[in-house]
Amino acid sequence: MNTTKDPSQTRVVVGMSGGVDSSVAAYLLKKQGYDVIGIFMKNWDDTDDSGVCTATEDYEDVIKVCNQIGIPYYAVNFEQQYWDKVFTYFLEEYKAGRTPNPDVMCNKEIKFKAFLEHALKLGADYLATGHYARVEVRDDETRMLRGIDQNKDQTYFLNQLSQEQLSKVMFPIGELEKPRVREIAEEAGLATAKKKDSTGICFIGERNFKEFLGQYLPAQPGNMETFDGTVIGKHDGLMYYTIGQRHGLGIGGDGDPWFVLGKDLKRNVLLVGQGFHNDKLYSTSLKAVKTGFTTHRDMPKTFQATAKFRYRQQDVPVTVEITGDDEWYVTFNEPTRAITPGQSVVLYDGDECLGGATIDEVFKDSKKLTYVG
Amino acid sequence: MKEIYLDHAATTPMHPLVISKMVESMESVYGNPSSIHRIGRFARKHLDDARHILAKSIGAKDQEIIVTGGGSEADNLAITGTAYAKQNEGRHIITTVVEHHAVLHTCQQLEKEGYEVTYLPVDETGRVSLEDVKKALRDDTILVTIMFGNNEVGTIQPIKEIGELLKEHSATFHTDAVQAFGILPIDVNDLHVDLLSVSSHKLNGPKGIGFLYQRDQTKLKPLIYGGEQERKRRAGTENVPAVVGFAEAVAIAQRNFEEKQQAYKEFHQHFLKKLDQAEIDYHINGNEQYCLPHVMNISFKNMDVESFLVNLDMAGIAASSGSACTAGSIDPSHVLVAMYGSEADELRNSIRYSFGYGLDLEDIDTAAERTIEIVKRLAK
Numbered sequence: 001m002n003t004t005k006d007p008s009q010t011r012v013v014v015g016m017s018g019g020v021d022s023s024v025a026a027y028l029l030k031k032q033g034y035d036v037i038g039i040f041m042k043n044w045d046d047t048d049d050s051g052v053c054t055a056t057e058d059y060e061d062v063i064k065v066c067n068q069i070g071i072p073y074y075a076v077n078f079e080q081q082y083w084d085k086v087f088t089y090f091l092e093e094y095k096a097g098r099t100p101n102p103d104v105m106c107n108k109e110i111k112f113k114a115f116l117e118h119a120l121k122l123g124a125d126y127l128a129t130g131h132y133a134r135v136e137v138r139d140d141e142t143r144m145l146r147g148i149d150q151n152k153d154q155t156y157f158l159n160q161l162s163q164e165q166l167s168k169v170m171f172p173i174g175e176l177e178k179p180r181v182r183e184i185a186e187e188a189g190l191a192t193a194k195k196k197d198s199t200g201i202c203f204i205g206e207r208n209f210k211e212f213l214g215q216y217l218p219a220q221p222g223n224m225e226t227f228d229g230t231v232i233g234k235h236d237g238l239m240y241y242t243i244g245q246r247h248g249l250g251i252g253g254d255g256d257p258w259f260v261l262g263k264d265l266k267r268n269v270l271l272v273g274q275g276f277h278n279d280k281l282y283s284t285s286l287k288a289v290k291t292g293f294t295t296h297r298d299m300p301k302t303f304q305a306t307a308k309f310r311y312r313q314q315d316v317p318v319t320v321e322i323t324g325d326d327e328w329y330v331t332f333n334e335p336t337r338a339i340t341p342g343q344s345v346v347l348y349d350g351d352e353c354l355g356g357a358t359i360d361e362v363f364k365d366s367k368k369l370t371y372v373g
Numbered sequence: 374m375k376e377i378y379l380d381h382a383a384t385t386p387m388h389p390l391v392i393s394k395m396v397e398s399m400e401s402v403y404g405n406p407s408s409i410h411r412i413g414r415f416a417r418k419h420l421d422d423a424r425h426i427l428a429k430s431i432g433a434k435d436q437e438i439i440v441t442g443g444g445s446e447a448d449n450l451a452i453t454g455t456a457y458a459k460q461n462e463g464r465h466i467i468t469t470v471v472e473h474h475a476v477l478h479t480c481q482q483l484e485k486e487g488y489e490v491t492y493l494p495v496d497e498t499g500r501v502s503l504e505d506v507k508k509a510l511r512d513d514t515i516l517v518t519i520m521f522g523n524n525e526v527g528t529i530q531p532i533k534e535i536g537e538l539l540k541e542h543s544a545t546f547h548t549d550a551v552q553a554f555g556i557l558p559i560d561v562n563d564l565h566v567d568l569l570s571v572s573s574h575k576l577n578g579p580k581g582i583g584f585l586y587q588r589d590q591t592k593l594k595p596l597i598y599g600g601e602q603e604r605k606r607r608a609g610t611e612n613v614p615a616v617v618g619f620a621e622a623v624a625i626a627q628r629n630f631e632e633k634q635q636a637y638k639e640f641h642q643h644f645l646k647k648l649d650q651a652e653i654d655y656h657i658n659g660n661e662q663y664c665l666p667h668v669m670n671i672s673f674k675n676m677d678v679e680s681f682l683v684n685l686d687m688a689g690i691a692a693s694s695g696s697a698c699t700a701g702s703i704d705p706s707h708v709l710v711a712m713y714g715s716e717a718d719e720l721r722n723s724i725r726y727s728f729g730y731g732l733d734l735e736d737i738d739t740a741a742e743r744t745i746e747i748v749k750r751l752a753k
Contacts, residue, residue, distance in 0.1 A: 037683075040700070040701050040702075042698075042700050042701070042702040053698060053699050053700050055699075055700035056699040056700050059699070059701045062701075072686070072687075073701075074682075074683050074686075074701065075697070075700060075701025075702040075703075076679050076680075076702060077679065077702035077703065118679070121680040121684070121751055122680060122684060122687065123684075123687070
């Protein structure tokens, strides 16, 4: 980060969602004396039952908070870009029987690309967001570190950010624990201090996920089977299930609970089995594509790291082999449960998030697991 | 940094003389104009004097003025009031696609109630054709509502010609003159309109007040019921200080039409000359011949309104573009869509500058310079 410039001469655009995290991010920057501008992004066009645009309430909160802090606020519309870059990908992945991660794509293509470009057009030196992550300049590069609050750390979703993007980014609340963020909001009397955290995928919001997806993709119900071909029940459409899922299967009976083990796209069959630790759920390595490092340090062809395969998982030790221009082969030290194609594999060295990729194929003892999608 | 307000089509600052009149009125005229006592009569006199000024400004009789809570209410009353009053004569309404939302959304509501609305198209300059109006007219057409001058691009519609055409037809003719009133002289008898909407805050008067001109004998059903104010056409105790301020603003506006028009034309030319000198790639949206002189809508090549407007704001220039949705982002202007189609670049690169009270050539100069600086920096 450029520290030679006085904060008052440094313009920071804060991406404000109308939530408490970005509110506090803006508040802290303003207190530090930066030239702060709040901007609300509208990425999704939706109206509720009474015809009111669902983004209205959030934008009104942005207005309140910005007026309290004393910063100008604006809005920007990225609906088109979001549809093209994020939502289209999201649907394509589901169609292919995988479990996509739209938040990762949104950060890569919208928040830290289209929005960053917009911020730069407004003369911004930095773009700040309310993510739980940290950036630190060390040895001539910007490193992305996990947020102090281990529960809230969002580096998993930010894994696709490049060195160039990171060099223009600030995460003012990454040094704080979530309860402290709420406390600061309350002390400052910010309108969003007690606002509920948003949950789920942003464009779906509080709605029923099945219903939402069904509006865009035809659901094809089919059979649920065990690996030996016994029909156990019916599924509502393969896209509604993800590997390792327990809830929503509707299978009762004796013995261990049932889990989703895989999908047979050709036969439109959902493969299920009993037991959390079902052997079919475990794999030992994966092939990943759409790879990206946050650092521009030269990475060795093979290196040790820890990895997360889903958000909020504890990371596990792995060996990474760079096998192509855009391909990694990641071997786990221990067999690992429910690795799911479409999700991100994100690499860490201690607190530093080194980068990530999209899980493409999953292997057990070098044999590809064809049933996981 | 000097802030320059170039958004007078959105709203205007109050004229100092209007403010002092209103303060005076608030201090001394507190009675209810409907009261029979001396204090009530005193208020009534102020109200009547103000109404007379309003009426005279458009060549109307005092009793033909219905004071409303602004331009949108006047439009609503004109359209819904006519539709309800004449529902047994027909249910067909003619309007244009470039009307203000106060007209469009009212028409859309009436469609839900079983009325049929014809939305006439406009040409590339935003003008409706007389021929189209003629073709759309039917025996059961009860109302034709077409704006006088467009708020976004300034295009003036052939109101007088339409008025002539409708002389032979039973349809009521309404024009929304909110943006034109105070800038151009308007005479309701010359134009042959039956209803005409006006808003005070567009001409340096207070906000929240306006009027609907209703020609004698024109059928209209009220929207607001209660007391007998405004001859039972609009209930509610009159906002005397606001009406007094409104009338003062109208009186001031009536005094210097030519001077204003001249000044705005000069602003226009000066601004564009500056752009030409700086070799900015732009074109004007609207109609060169039939245009409100205070509205200047410019399409800048390779610009994007969202970053453009923010940059203008940060440079102290208040201008606008289209209308902001409730979530703050800028929706493409329905007026520009009507003129150019829904895929046109103009939808994303047009800025409206509008002139008014308090501006001088030096301000225009500064605004042009700051605009040029931004365009040169951002146009890709």
